[in-house]
Amino acid sequence: MSVDVSKVASTNGSTPATPQGPKAAGAIANWADERLGLGTAMKKNLRKVFPDHWSFMLGEIALWSFVVLLLTGTFLTLWFDPSMTEVYYNGSYDPLRGVHMSSAMASTLDISFDVRGGLLVRQMHHWAAAIFVASMMIHLMRVYFTGAFRKPRELNWVIGCLLLLLGTIEGFTGYSLPDDLLSGTGVRAADGFMKASPVVGTYMSFFIFGGEFPGDSIIPRFYMAHILLLPALILALIAAHMLLLVYHKHTQWPGPGRTEENVVGYPMLPVYMAKAGGFFFIVFGVIALMGGLFSINAVWKYGPYDPSKVTAGSQPDWYMGWPDGLLRIIPAWETHIWGITLSWNVMLPILVAPPLFLMILIALPFLEAWITGDKREHHLLQRPRDVPTRTAIMVALMTFYGLSWAAGGNDIIAIKMHLSINQITYFMRAAVFIGPVIAFIIARRWCISLQRHSDEKLLHGFESGVLVRSPEGAYAEKHLPLPESQAYAITARDRDPVPETDEEIDAMGLPARQTRIRKIRAKLARLFFADNVQKPTAAELHDAQHHAEHELHELDSQIEAGPNRHGPTEGH
Amino acid sequence: MSDAHNNDDHGGELVPNEPIPDPGLPEHTWRPTDVDPAKERRAELQVVAFFGLSAVSTILFAVAYFTLDIGDNWHVVGGFGASTMALGGTLGLALLFIGIGIIHWARKLMGDVEISELRHPARSSDEDREGTLQALAAGLEESGIGRRPLIRNSLIGAVGLLGVPTVVMLRDLGPLPVDKLYHTIWGDGTAEHPMRIVRDGIWTPILASDLEIGDLVNCQPDALHNPERYDIDPAEVEGIALQVHKSKASLILLRMSPGDIKPGKDAKGESRENWTHEGIVAYSKICTHVGCPISLNERTTHHLLCPCHQSTFDLSDSGKVVFGPAGRPLPQLPITVDSEGYLVAQSDFDEPVGPSFWERDYYER
Numbered sequence: 001m002s003v004d005v006s007k008v009a010s011t012n013g014s015t016p017a018t019p020q021g022p023k024a025a026g027a028i029a030n031w032a033d034e035r036l037g038l039g040t041a042m043k044k045n046l047r048k049v050f051p052d053h054w055s056f057m058l059g060e061i062a063l064w065s066f067v068v069l070l071l072t073g074t075f076l077t078l079w080f081d082p083s084m085t086e087v088y089y090n091g092s093y094d095p096l097r098g099v100h101m102s103s104a105m106a107s108t109l110d111i112s113f114d115v116r117g118g119l120l121v122r123q124m125h126h127w128a129a130a131i132f133v134a135s136m137m138i139h140l141m142r143v144y145f146t147g148a149f150r151k152p153r154e155l156n157w158v159i160g161c162l163l164l165l166l167g168t169i170e171g172f173t174g175y176s177l178p179d180d181l182l183s184g185t186g187v188r189a190a191d192g193f194m195k196a197s198p199v200v201g202t203y204m205s206f207f208i209f210g211g212e213f214p215g216d217s218i219i220p221r222f223y224m225a226h227i228l229l230l231p232a233l234i235l236a237l238i239a240a241h242m243l244l245l246v247y248h249k250h251t252q253w254p255g256p257g258r259t260e261e262n263v264v265g266y267p268m269l270p271v272y273m274a275k276a277g278g279f280f281f282i283v284f285g286v287i288a289l290m291g292g293l294f295s296i297n298a299v300w301k302y303g304p305y306d307p308s309k310v311t312a313g314s315q316p317d318w319y320m321g322w323p324d325g326l327l328r329i330i331p332a333w334e335t336h337i338w339g340i341t342l343s344w345n346v347m348l349p350i351l352v353a354p355p356l357f358l359m360i361l362i363a364l365p366f367l368e369a370w371i372t373g374d375k376r377e378h379h380l381l382q383r384p385r386d387v388p389t390r391t392a393i394m395v396a397l398m399t400f401y402g403l404s405w406a407a408g409g410n411d412i413i414a415i416k417m418h419l420s421i422n423q424i425t426y427f428m429r430a431a432v433f434i435g436p437v438i439a440f441i442i443a444r445r446w447c448i449s450l451q452r453h454s455d456e457k458l459l460h461g462f463e464s465g466v467l468v469r470s471p472e473g474a475y476a477e478k479h480l481p482l483p484e485s486q487a488y489a490i491t492a493r494d495r496d497p498v499p500e501t502d503e504e505i506d507a508m509g510l511p512a513r514q515t516r517i518r519k520i521r522a523k524l525a526r527l528f529f530a531d532n533v534q535k536p537t538a539a540e541l542h543d544a545q546h547h548a549e550h551e552l553h554e555l556d557s558q559i560e561a562g563p564n565r566h567g568p569t570e571g572h
Numbered sequence: 573m574s575d576a577h578n579n580d581d582h583g584g585e586l587v588p589n590e591p592i593p594d595p596g597l598p599e600h601t602w603r604p605t606d607v608d609p610a611k612e613r614r615a616e617l618q619v620v621a622f623f624g625l626s627a628v629s630t631i632l633f634a635v636a637y638f639t640l641d642i643g644d645n646w647h648v649v650g651g652f653g654a655s656t657m658a659l660g661g662t663l664g665l666a667l668l669f670i671g672i673g674i675i676h677w678a679r680k681l682m683g684d685v686e687i688s689e690l691r692h693p694a695r696s697s698d699e700d701r702e703g704t705l706q707a708l709a710a711g712l713e714e715s716g717i718g719r720r721p722l723i724r725n726s727l728i729g730a731v732g733l734l735g736v737p738t739v740v741m742l743r744d745l746g747p748l749p750v751d752k753l754y755h756t757i758w759g760d761g762t763a764e765h766p767m768r769i770v771r772d773g774i775w776t777p778i779l780a781s782d783l784e785i786g787d788l789v790n791c792q793p794d795a796l797h798n799p800e801r802y803d804i805d806p807a808e809v810e811g812i813a814l815q816v817h818k819s820k821a822s823l824i825l826l827r828m829s830p831g832d833i834k835p836g837k838d839a840k841g842e843s844r845e846n847w848t849h850e851g852i853v854a855y856s857k858i859c860t861h862v863g864c865p866i867s868l869n870e871r872t873t874h875h876l877l878c879p880c881h882q883s884t885f886d887l888s889d890s891g892k893v894v895f896g897p898a899g900r901p902l903p904q905l906p907i908t909v910d911s912e913g914y915l916v917a918q919s920d921f922d923e924p925v926g927p928s929f930w931e932r933d934y935y936e937r
Binding site for chain 2: 047048049052084085086092094113114115116117119120123124152185188189191192193195196197198199200201202203205206207208209210211212213214215216217247248249256257258259260261262263264265266267270271274275277278279280281282283284285286287288289290291292293305306307308309310311312313314324327328329330331332333334336339340341342343344345346377379410411421422425458484485487488491492535536537538540541
């Protein structure tokens with residue numbers, strides 16, 4: 001509790017009283033500003049407006065879990081010994097005492113059993129990593145589904161995709177460090193991936209492992225990448241991500257008074273700072289609870305790495321699951337020609353599919369902008385239903401991801417559900433291709449239905465739940481008009497542009513090549529916008545409302561006149 | 573037609589025909605804590621209570637740290653070490669209460685008037701662009717880089733050449749593969765002492781007669797435990813070297829009825845009928861897909877399944893792939909028995925073990 005000094009006399013009668021507290025703070029501020037010029041920068045930003053919506057919190061989870069990763073990771077480095085030198089374990093965990101293992105594994109066991117709070121921090125670090133990647137992915141989906149990636153934010157989308165890639169590699173190098181049986185199995189698979197690379201594969205493997213697998217270099221090298229190289233890159237990209245966020249100002253949902261030209265919300269100081277800062281403590285707290293209460297990566301159960309051993313049901317961390325699934329369902333394709341081997345069964349799922357998936361993700365904003373020909377800046381978000389094709393593209397990608405991921409657990413599915421692993425694998429081979437197509441069609445039609453539903457509510461009002469029986473015995477439901485703010489939010493979206501027709505393009509007299517490209521583009525645009533429901537015009541809305549009012553009036557008069565009136569009518 | 577307009581359609585043009593005009597920001601509604609001093613006071617106390625609970629949790633954390641044992645005397649509570657659980661629980665609550673307190677403060681007591689700020693286009697103004705271009709042109713002109721192509725090109729060449737040290741210096745990351753992937757320690761038996769096959773872990777040699785039909789044994793070469801017998805320096809089978817040997821030499825023995833075996837062909841195209849001993853076959857344990865050790869045996873079919881990606885190999889038929897992603901059969905080790913009746917390797921594998929790589933050849937069994 002600070003003492004209130006504002007009413008304490010600080011004068012002897014000849015000098016005017018001045019409050020002491022602010023003077024000290026002011027002096028420091030003055031000292032700093034004279035050297036750093038913070039006043040100008042802070043004037044603009046202290047009351048910077050951030051719009052409020054629960055979905056804007058998803059990226060924050062990623063940010064804060066990364067901060068937790070830095071804090072817990074720093075703690076772990078104080079004890080972890082990234083060395084593959086063989087030692088006899090002689091710590092507190094009885095079942096492994098006297099067992100040969102690498103220093104990395106032994107020091108991981110020491111952190112888990114002989115450092116107070118060590119296991120807590122190890123588990124927090126691992127949980128935070130799982131949450132970091134998961135929240136980045138969910139944040140990415142939010143940004144995509146709501147159209148927040150559109151101009152001017154495409155580059156921030158690219159940065160976000162790179163962060164997802166780096167976070168995944170960071171996770172892999174991290175969980176490989178303890179050198180336990182499970183992670184060693186993963187590193188051995190990584191050696192297989194390198195060797196499958198055309199031409200340079202074996203050289204890559206020998207250089208990275210410092211000799212033949214497993215060698216004595218991979219853990220120290222992964223450690224360097226894990227605690228220095230990758231975090232530095234991630235930190236730099238996060239900084240760029242945040243700077244662009246501040247420069248562009250956050251997107252907002254359309255609504256009364258919220259336009260493309262403004263941003264409406266709470267000022268950074270105090271509300272947003274408090275909410276974001278408070279949320280950091282919540283993310284940190286939840287991770288601490290998880291680290292204390294839920295076991296993760298119990299390396300002592302797997303034991304040290306031994307190239308001749310493996311546990312059944314070996315699985316990587318969750319974000320590595322989908323390439324692992326593709327690796328399981330790929331047919332046994334290898335080409336043997338001229339005395340060389342091309343291992344499609346490794347290259348396609350590992351060296352081709354994940355980079356391709358990432359490139360598709362990165363390309364999405366540019367592809368959409370090219371197809372729709374949209375060059376405008378956008379700061380108002382779109383509901384997923386209002387751009388059905390876009391939503392369906394992400395749903396198709398998610399379906400591919402989800403099926404591949406499920407294929408990564410085909411052995412678990414077979415055991416738990418008493419199915420044949422062969423049949424699951426055959427099913428998945430087809431499903432990863434057919435599933436996304438079906439999902440695309442369903443999602444697109446679903447969006448269009450939802451658009452119709454929105455229009456319906458706008459034109460005829462919402463279902464009030466009040467049923468009215470006419471004197472003839474017919475039943476009708478009373479529809480009430482939407483509140484103006486809701487009705488406005490629904491209509492505050494663009495009408496889809498009308499794509500050029502082939503005749504229009506021909507009439508432009510462009511060179512043949514440009515004409516061809518332009519026609520492809522127009523065709524894609526027609527497919528992109530096909531069947532979308534456009535918002536009503538003012539005239540349509542006026543007519544419909546008039547009609548709805550008339551119906552309502554009739555129902556009301558029936559209720560007034562009816563002999564069997566139940567409950568009160570809605571006054572409005 | 574309404575004369576309302578939406579100005580985000582087509583680059584800020586005014587488009588009539590918008591169904592509903594923007595009603596503008598709704599009026600601010602006061603919260604109970606804004607108008608009722610009692611409620612305000614209550615919210616204030618709630619926030620203080622959250623911070624207080626956090627402080628209590630932090631103190632409990634310190635207490636747990638110094639009172640709960642770890643190491644050999646850790647206590648188990650619900651399957652967890654008491655220390656880890658108590659530390660995680662108290663730390664988690666200490667953090668959560670601060671977070672909840674701050675957010676409660678923000679929601680109930682801080683001003684909740686939404687304010688509006690104007691956006692600016694991301695692009696710079698035309699004057700700024702013009703100024704930048706002028707500055708750039710002036711700078712380039714003064715440097716003379718356009719007029720002196722010799723300087724420019726020699727600089728580009730010199731800097732580009734610096735890529736060479738960058739690449740060259742990585743050379744010592746590791747040795748060249750040479751033929752290391754083509755040999756295992758199974759080939760290091762001598763005429764006097766052919767390489768014995770021993771049980772993994774207990775290192776005992778195996779009498780052919782000790783194996784029953786259907787028995788599967790995980791094996792290693794005797795030299796890893798007993799190098800002197802084969803004139804091998806013990807330092808070559810210790811520590812990392814041991815791991816390297818094991819990652820190539822791990823072996824599976826399976827005894828089946830001799831009639832079940834379909835002998836395939838070896839690399840020279842000759843029959844493998846002499847590679848087995850009384851129905852005992854020996855195959856590399858390392859999967860030819862990405863190198864997991866294979867471990868799951870289907871007793872009735874002689875099929876062996878890799879637990880990582882479910883490649884399945886038929887050990888009665890030259891280790892051919894019957895299911896899954898692996899692209900080529902398991903390498904077979906030709907075996908026989910020595911003068912004492914113990915199983916030994918006749919020679920090394922006739923092909924590299926483990927995952928495929930670019931330079932390796934293939935032959936039909």
